[in-house]
Amino acid sequence: MDAQDYSEVIILAPTGRVDHTSAEVFQTELLEHVTKCAAADKHIILDLSGIDYMSSVGLRALMIASKESKKTDLTIVVSALQPDMKEIFEISRFHFVFKTFETTAEAIKGFSDAAVAAYAAAGEG
Amino acid sequence: MQRKLQYGPLLTHEAVEFVEQVGLAYSLAPTVRHRLTLIVEELVSNSVNHGKMKADGHIELDVEVENDIASLRYVDTGIEFDPIGNAPQDDRHLAAIDRRVGGLGWPLIKDLSTNLSYLRQDGQNQITLSLAL
Secondary structure, eight states, rough: OOOEEETHHHHHHOOHHHEEEHHHOOOOOOHHHHHHHHHOOOEEEEEEEEEEOOOHHHHHHHHHHHHHTTTTOOOEEOOOOHHHHHHHHHHHTTTSSSSEESSSSHHHTOOHHHHHHHHTTTTOO | OOOEEETTHHHHHHHHHHHHHHHHTTTHHHHHHHHHHHHHHHHHHHHHHHHHOOTTTTEEEEEEEEEETTEEEEEEOSSSOOOHSSOOOOOOSSGGSSSSSOHHHHHHHHOOOOOEEEEEETTEEEEEEEOOO
16 A cells, blocks of 8 residues: 655555455555554545445445544545545445545645645645 | 356355456446446355355356346345345444444445345345346
8 A cells, every 4th residue: 555654644545446355455554554643643645546446345444444543633534536436435424434535635735734735845736 | 147156265256257247248337337346245245254154055146237227136045134124233324433343235235226125035045136227
């Protein structure tokens, strides 16, 4: 899972399918990032633009990550859902679990000026 | 198109592969393929994880496409389970903190399909459902 550091924000950008074969690895990696970010006082933007399929095992991993984050001050937001993923999120009412943004550029605006500047400096803004 | 698949470690993979073949055979739109794949993965996962299927068990998949409707008949040899009357309690309306981590499979199946029906017959669970094309 690709991870990029922008001040107090980490952007995680998993790719591919999260299904019965890959969900376990997805969950393990995601929770590792949650633990690390909580310890480092950082927040997570989960850029799901590279995910084109997620079954309930993947949603379960996201819910576990959300519950873990609630034990700390860590914020997780989700960005850039593809249309099929957006449908899955809507059915599962996951927009009540995670604040979601159309783009990652929009999502990072919710964090510090330093994070926005670092993101822009990387040519992403 | 029909397929009978024996219970085994590759069952879900084989079922999803069958759906991909169906998608190609009927030139289904990507969104319909996505929905059908998701439904089948959820159905098979439920059979495997909760159906207590025996080593000689199997599933059957039958997809027909007609008049802008894809119809799926899904059979498994697991223990009796009526998803319409007995699916896990739907907690999607609750605050995130109060929701369970699981139980998301059946809501996906129900909301992505129409005409969901269940029948227990000859020691098998049979689920039929439709998808608009």
